[in-house]
Amino acid sequence: MEASQEAEGGLPHGEPSSTPDASKAKKESLPDVLSRHRKEIKELQDKELNLKKAAARGSKAEQKAKKKLVDDEISKLSTQLKAKHVEELASLGYKSNEGKEKSDLNNLVMAIAGVSATGHGDSSSKPSKSAKRRSRRAQQEAEREQRIQEEQSNIVSDRVIENEKLQKKLEPLGLTINEIKPDGHCLYRAVEDQLQLHSSASPYGYLELRKMTADYMREHAEDFLPFFLSDGKLEADSDASPPERYKKYCNEVENTAAWGGQLELGALTHCLKKHIVIYSGSFPDVEMGKEYKDNSRSIMLSYHMHAYGLGEHYNSVVQTNG
DSSP states (O other): OOOHHHHHHHTTTOOOOOOHHHHHHHHHOOOHHHHHHHHHHHHHHHHHHHHOOOOOOHOOOHHHHHHHHHHHHHHHHHEEEHHHHHHHHHHTOOSSSOGGGHHHHHHHHHHHOOOOSSOSTTTTTOHHHHHHHHHHHHHHHHHHHHHHHHHHHHHHHHHHHHHHHHHHHGGGGGEEOOOOSSSOOHHHHHHHHHHHSSSSSSSSSSHHHHHHHHHHHHHHHHHHHHHHHHEEEEEEEEOSSSHHHHHHHHHHHHHHHOOOHHHHHHHHHHHHTOOOOOOOOOOEEEEGGGGGGGTOOOOEEEEEEEEETTEEEEEEEEETTT
């Protein structure tokens, strides 16, 4: 595998062609392989996003056909990439977490920690405390990396499944998704996009929507603070009181790219006096601000739990022919 990678990347100027022995000498370490795997998964996620953006053009029938081709291609590439990663990790002795292969993982951990895993040598000598600590840290790190590897290998397939379910939900309603930039402002950008559909231009930009949300949450702290605490947003190691931490949170809502969620949606629905519907392929749909349902057109958003490796995402939902 390494030899083929070097062939693709080319050789530095002036170096002779690599021999098999030279290729083995340049074999990647486990941390290098895991880092490359994460990069390859991220590249596949980016490719999927670009393909879906390109597919969101043309008639409804064309879009549906293109999206199916994209999903099929991404699913195929995801399966191939996962198999390739498993094979590469196996070549390093990094096995799955099946019980019968646990000893292989333990041996690898011992090797990373710099502790002999063979059991040979002076039987009277015991590992030092520092060696035990190194071994324990290496065990924890290897298990953590294995969990990350398994979770990231499933991200693409989980996203495909979620998108298929959401598509089946939206299509009968004549709706489709307008992709929003995943930069931490996605909730506010999606609402801004919706407001632009309701008039020739949105009366508020995403930064203004952030400020409106934060101001409303400050003015109605007694309504939001209980939910703020129940959501576990209060830092366990913080010396600040709940009201002080809530005030800091509102400042973050206004001045940073902090991700918005249900608290912020609750504030937005009252600030804008708009009925908001959130469609999802992973959860039941959610309606907020039902008291404003008859006032004007509803704001329609989509919630994606598996959109990106970094976490959740919001998009704008629009009429297919609108």
